[in-house]
Amino acid sequence: MKALYVCDDKEEWNFIRNLFASHFPKVELVCVIDGADAMEYISYEGPFAVILIEAALKEENPSKITKNLLSVAGERPVIFIGEKVHVNDRIDADLYETSEMNHIILKPIEIPTFKEKVKKAIEWAKNEEFEKSIEEIEKEELLPMKLRNFYLFDSVPYDVFLELTSTKYIKIISANKRYVHSEINAYAKKNIKYLYLRKNEYLKFLEDGIEKLLTIFDSNQRLGAKKTISNQIRSILIIHQYVQTVGVSDSLTKLCDAVISSTRDVILEHKKFKNILQFFPTAHADLAEQAIMTLYLSESILTALGWASETSRKKLGLASLLYDSMLKNDDLSKITSLEDPSLPMFTETEQIEFRDHPLKAAEIARQFSAYPDADFIVAQHHERPKGDGFPSKLSTNRLTAHSCTFILANNFITKLCNSGKEQGALLNIFREVKIVYNQGNFKEPILALQRTII
Numbered sequence: 194m195k196a197l198y199v200c201d202d203k204e205e206w207n208f209i210r211n212l213f214a215s216h217f218p219k220v221e222l223v224c225v226i227d228g229a230d231a232m233e234y235i236s237y238e239g240p241f242a243v244i245l246i247e248a249a250l251k252e253e254n255p256s257k258i259t260k261n262l263l264s265v266a267g268e269r270p271v272i273f274i275g276e277k278v279h280v281n282d283r284i285d286a287d288l289y290e291t292s293e294m295n296h297i298i299l300k301p302i303e304i305p306t307f308k309e310k311v312k313k314a315i316e317w318a319k320n321e322e323f324e325k326s327i328e329e330i331e332k333e334e335l336l337p338m339k340l341r342n343f344y345l346f347d348s349v350p351y352d353v354f355l356e357l358t359s360t361k362y363i364k365i366i367s368a369n370k371r372y373v374h375s376e377i378n379a380y381a382k383k384n385i386k387y388l389y390l391r392k393n394e395y396l397k398f399l400e401d402g403i404e405k406l407l408t409i410f411d412s413n414q415r416l417g418a419k420k421t422i423s424n425q426i427r428s429i430l431i432i433h434q435y436v437q438t439v440g441v442s443d444s445l446t447k448l449c450d451a452v453i454s455s456t457r458d459v460i461l462e463h464k465k466f467k468n469i470l471q472f473f474p475t476a477h478a479d480l481a482e483q484a485i486m487t488l489y490l491s492e493s494i495l496t497a498l499g500w501a502s503e504t505s506r507k508k509l510g511l512a513s514l515l516y517d518s519m520l521k522n523d524d525l526s527k528i529t530s531l532e533d534p535s536l537p538m539f540t541e542t543e544q545i546e547f548r549d550h551p552l553k554a555a556e557i558a559r560q561f562s563a564y565p566d567a568d569f570i571v572a573q574h575h576e577r578p579k580g581d582g583f584p585s586k587l588s589t590n591r592l593t594a595h596s597c598t599f600i601l602a603n604n605f606i607t608k609l610c611n612s613g614k615e616q617g618a619l620l621n622i623f624r625e626v627k628i629v630y631n632q633g634n635f636k637e638p639i640l641a642l643q644r645t646i647i
């Protein structure tokens with residue numbers, strides 16, 4: 194069992210450590226110097242059965258630290274240690290007066306009091322069986338859920354796990370307990386991409402996500418461009434995971450409809466792609482953001498061409514949502530051809546996944562009966578004018594004008610997302626793209642692309 198002690202005076206650490214060693218030798222005491230360190234430990238090194246907080250912390254507010262830690266770790270006993278004056282002044286009364294599990298140990302510490310309070314806290318923790326939150330679970334019982342999907346909710350009705358080793362998982366979110374988005378941020382900063390759900394709860398999570406997003410899109414209020422785009426990105430994350438693991442369902446189709454049709458208002462309001470890009474959130478430049486950018490750019494090109502009929506918009510819209518939906522590793526979105534020198538750096542499975550993704554995604558698109566021909570566009574998104582693309586090596590004269598528009602939009606976006614945000618990027622990329630694509634059915638869309646980015 195572990196206990197966490199937050200105190201900025203290292204001499205106190207030794208004193209408390211010795212007390213634990215003499216009276217609670219089975220409890221491992223971890224001492225940290227401030228709130229940030231405490232948050233780090235509670236997120237990754239837990240579970241901690243008991244938290245001890247020094248009431249006289251100089252730089253930080255001990256009550257605030259306590260509340261932050263509890264919001265991440267969930268309910269558990271806290272013991273405040275300090276002189277009476279510090280406890281009275283610096284610890285919010287609600288943290289101990291109304292709580293049965295929190296305690297005060299006044300300085301100078303009397304050993305019997307220390308033993309009694311720590312024992313009580315440990316007993317409470319034992320009843321809650323914190324020890325069990327590190328679980329040995331067979332990998333087959335869990336499924337990975339992209340971390341970013343957890344921003345959709347602030348509590349979920351199932352336990353959520355973090356992978357420690359291939360057989361050990363730690364429960365980091367308990368069913369129906371609130372979690373904070375800063376906690377998810379902390380994992381993202383550690384480059385953690387997935388959290389895990391039990392298999393039977395995985396589908397429910399995705400369906401709850403779809404439901405929630407549909408409610409947002411259906412709410413009749415105008416969301417405004419920025420909110421629309423962030424909800425479209427959230428939707429893509431769910432859509433991709435859903436088609437990879439479940440397939441196509443009525444609710445998924447409804448969500449795709451909502452994402453595609455909500456694009457129109459933003460385009461009509463802001464006219465050019467260049468204007469939309471200014472407030473587009475590009476924090477991750479991942480598959481989800483690229484898909485929504487492709488959605489906007491292809492629709493902007495259609496609009497500039499005067500081709501933005503309902504059917505054309507739906508076709509390119511669905512293609513945008515699905516073209517890279519079968520790629521599990523976001524880094525593969527940076528690869529544009531089978532000859533790309535970076536491709537061999539991926540695992541064998543990922544290379545195969547990349548080679549097959551256009552046709553696999555096309556199979557998904559084919560299941561959307563209200564979107565005829567979107568599957569061809571998806572299948573052709575890596576074809577190139579001279580017939581040196583994949584999978585079918587189709588050259589310009591075999592590609593429809595809609596396919597050409599989509600290929601162009603998607604290539605432009607991939608290059609844009611890989612270019613960073615340097616000045617003049619749009620025009621430079623346009624010049625690069627024009628050299629390759631200025632032929633056949635690409636010619637008109639290229640002119641339209643130019644009009645929407647300058």
Ligand SMILES: [Fe+2]
Nearest residue numbers: 516517574575
């Ligand atoms: Fe692709």
